[in-house]
Amino acid sequence: MNDANLHEAIISSFLQHQRPPKVLELAKRFNCKEEEARIALRTLADNHGVVLHPNSDEIWIAHPFSAAPTTCVVTSGDRKWWGNCAWCSLGVVHLAGGSAIIETRLGAIDDQVTIEIENGELLDTDYVVHFPIPMKQAWDNVIYTCSVQLLFRDEDQVDEWCSIRGIQKGDVRPIKQVWDFAAEWYARHADADWTKWTVHQAIEIFARHHLTGPIWKLSEEATRF
Structure with missing residues (x-):
């Protein structure tokens, strides 16, 4: 083993x-x-x-699955899972075959929404994903990190949510960009020869998907991500 x-x-x-x-x-x-x-x-x-x-x-x-209830439910056929966050939930859809729905609440507290994906195509694209925790700190408390990587209607809603909840604003990305990113990030997660992405590989994947700025910066000297 x-x-x-x-x-x-x-x-x-x-x-x-x-x-x-x-x-x-x-x-x-x-x-x-x-x-x-x-x-x-x-x-x-x-x-x-x-x-x-x-x-x-x-x-x-x-990742991307949770064995405990979360704010994101992914349904594909007669199977259902909890995704740890918006990013993870999109990853679950990819692993489940590319056709599913994601049910969640915007900011985990506001309107309930449904995101549909059919045959690998994201049908609901008018949303954004907020990443408040720098990736270099993600594993300091990965449960919390996942819990605040949430879906929002737009950046204005992110600003309001951050102000009310006292959580510092991070990086806001269109859901389509995160969908494409999740496709590569989780592509090998079900493989028998899976290996954890190295820090260098993670940096390269972030760059390929134009995920830049302080939230996405990793140190080349870090031993793992």
């Missing part, structure tokens, strides 16, 4: 069963002891490939 095949087992479970595998299920799948599965999960978590529950080795998050 290594990061790649463990990650593939987790993502495939989300896609097929709408939930992550339990530690005991992973031990059975890989024909290993429970403690070996726990150690492998902790290693994957250390490499930012998964987030485990505090005081437990059960899976909480394997």
Whole structure:
């Protein structure tokens, strides 16, 4: 068992069963002891490939999926998932085959909206995604980072939301740009030979999708993202 095949087992479970595998299920799948599965999960978590529950080795998050309820629900056919944020939810759609709907509330508190994607085409493009947390700090508290990467009607609504909620404004991007970005970012997440993007690779992907400015700046000296 290594990061790649463990990650593939987790993502495939989300896609097929709408939930992550339990530690005991992973031990059975890989024909290993429970403690070996726990150690492998902790290693994957250390490499930012998964987030485990505090005081437990059960899976909480394997981006773009969440095992706990969030403000974003992605539906494809008879399958449903929670996406960690707007960016993650778009990633879920890509992994689910490119046809789905995303249901969420603007700013997680205002109007409920539905985003439709059909055969890889984003049909609802009149929205923006707000990224308030600098990417270099994203994993300082990744649960919080995801919780505030939200969908809005426009930049004026972002400004009002930030003022009311006391959250510093970050970068605001059209949903279509984030959709295209998510397609590349999550393209290999279900692959058996998955590897975590290196910092250098992340910088290159950001640049290809014209994601620039302080929010997107990563240090080449960082060891992981």
